[in-house]
Amino acid sequence: MARLLLLVAILAAAMLRASSDTHTDCGIAQTAFGECVPYVTGEDPSLAVQCCSAVRDIKELTPTVEDRRAICACLVQELKDAGGSVDSSKASGLARACGVSTDVIPTSLSFDCSK
Numbered sequence: 131m132a133r134l135l136l137l138v139a140i141l142a143a144a145m146l147r148a149s150s151d152t153h154t155d156c157g158i159a160q161t162a163f164g165e166c167v168p169y170v171t172g173e174d175p176s177l178a179v180q181c182c183s184a185v186r187d188i189k190e191l192t193p194t195v196e197d198r199r200a201i202c203a204c205l206v207q208e209l210k211d212a213g214g215s216v217d218s219s220k221a222s223g224l225a226r227a228c229g230v231s232t233d234v235i236p237t238s239l240s241f242d243c244s245k
Contacts, residue, residue, distance in 0.1 A: 155204075165180040
């Protein structure tokens with residue numbers, strides 16, 4: 131019985147941590163950018179309306195240079211976690227195609243977010 135309670139406590143803590151991660155700016159940006167991943171990795175040939183909404187949301191999360199660098203790094207990690215390659219032409223034209231002026235969208239898995 132004690133082992134079962136310990137297992138339940140560990141699982142509850144893991145679930146709480148996972149749900150709190152999505153409430154950080156990084157988690158929010160990654161969740162939003164998930165709408166764009168199929169497009170920038172070339173899995174989906176068409177740009178989804180939800181992706182453009184995500185790009186606008188991401189821009190709102192990045193008012194400062196520090197914010198842009200941090201969110202950019204989160205997005206690069208999300209692309210790496212997706213396991214695919216990035217279509218740099220789609221990624222570099224994503225913000226413009228959505229009518230958003232931002233430079234936070236990574237265009238490769240080795241994108242330099244420090245600039």
